[in-house]
Amino acid sequence: MGQKDRNRPAATMHRYANPARFLRLARTAQPWAAALTIICLSAGLYLGLFASPAEYQQGDSVRIMYVHVPAAWMALFVYTSMAAASFAALVWKHPLADLFAKAAAPIGAGFTLITLATGALWGKPMWGAWWVWDARLTSVLVLFFLYLGHIALTNAFDEPTRGARAAAILALVGFVNVPIIKFSVDWWNTLHQPSSVLRLDRPTIDPSMLWPLLLMGVAFTGYFLWVVILRMRAEIAARRIRALRFSRAAG
Amino acid sequence: MKNPSFDPILAVFPDMGGYGAYVWPAFAIAALVLIGLLMQSLVSARRNEAEAAALRAERAAALEAAQPREAGHGA
Numbered sequence: 001m002g003q004k005d006r007n008r009p010a011a012t013m014h015r016y017a018n019p020a021r022f023l024r025l026a027r028t029a030q031p032w033a034a035a036l037t038i039i040c041l042s043a044g045l046y047l048g049l050f051a052s053p054a055e056y057q058q059g060d061s062v063r064i065m066y067v068h069v070p071a072a073w074m075a076l077f078v079y080t081s082m083a084a085a086s087f088a089a090l091v092w093k094h095p096l097a098d099l100f101a102k103a104a105a106p107i108g109a110g111f112t113l114i115t116l117a118t119g120a121l122w123g124k125p126m127w128g129a130w131w132v133w134d135a136r137l138t139s140v141l142v143l144f145f146l147y148l149g150h151i152a153l154t155n156a157f158d159e160p161t162r163g164a165r166a167a168a169i170l171a172l173v174g175f176v177n178v179p180i181i182k183f184s185v186d187w188w189n190t191l192h193q194p195s196s197v198l199r200l201d202r203p204t205i206d207p208s209m210l211w212p213l214l215l216m217g218v219a220f221t222g223y224f225l226w227v228v229i230l231r232m233r234a235e236i237a238a239r240r241i242r243a244l245r246f247s248r249a250a251g
Numbered sequence: 252m253k254n255p256s257f258d259p260i261l262a263v264f265p266d267m268g269g270y271g272a273y274v275w276p277a278f279a280i281a282a283l284v285l286i287g288l289l290m291q292s293l294v295s296a297r298r299n300e301a302e303a304a305a306l307r308a309e310r311a312a313a314l315e316a317a318q319p320r321e322a323g324h325g326a
Contacts, residue, residue, distance in 0.1 A: 122277065
């Protein structure tokens with residue numbers, strides 16, 4: 001069983017391409033994603049805002065980290081998942097892949113906006129500036145515009161498949177920006193501090209700060225799954241409405 | 252009373268070692284964006300699914316009216 005499927009990743013993938021099958025899966029996963037978000041968010045906020053210590057140089061301003069850093073992780077993760085989905089859409093014509101990219105883009109834009117806004121609020125007391133045009137900040141601003149461009153392009157054509165195709169190409173081309181963001185703090189001079197969690201060796205951050213950070217990261221991941229499922233459901237229903245209206249108009 | 256000038260608002264929103272003006276807006280902006288996006292997604296999923304169901308019911312009723320009792324005819 002599954003002998004043929006195993007040799008062809010596209011065939012295995014297409015088993016999940018059926019919207020009815022996806023919707024069943026989504027309805028099961030959605031409450032779990034919501035529960036994961038709420039539980040981890042409560043624990044992460046409590047630890048981050050009240051139970052964790054202030055940092056010895058930055059004082060309590062370091063607590064901005066517990067929303068800024070997970071939001072930045074998500075901004076990169078969501079874009080990476082969109083690029084992967086766009087690849088699947090262009091190469092294997094997977095019908096849910098376009099749907100996922102369209103549903104994910106506004107969430108990624110939201111996380112990027114949070115990253116930029118909280119970064120400015122952290123930069124002002126620590127660096128003395130809301131904004132500096134260095135490589136890290138500028139490349140994240142570019143990421144924000146890539147998200148906005150993706151949203152605009154998806155909706156720019158009368159025929160949805162053409163918009164999806166153009167947006168998929170943008171997502172793939174724009175992916176070069178992701179490693180630039182990640183390594184910008186190592187390649188260029190910057191005020192921005194280097195990574196203290198996602199390192200090749202081991203985290204240099206203290207466990208009392210690492211725990212709330214990881215909990216917020218899991219909460220944001222749960223949030224992304226929850227909202228992307230909702231948005232995919234809305235889009236599947238919207239397509240059904242279009243098809244039903246069309247058949248009603250046709251006869 | 253340890254603190255004579257007890258202010259309930261300051262008790263709920265500590266001044267964060269002088270950084271309250273930066274820490275709280277950061278969390279408020281994140282909450283605003285995330286809750287707003289969640290609400291908009293919840294509403295549009297619910298609205299679209301209800302409309303799709305209504306359209307399908309309407310079409311089923313139209314088909315029923317066009318071909319009455321088809322299933323009832325002799326076996």
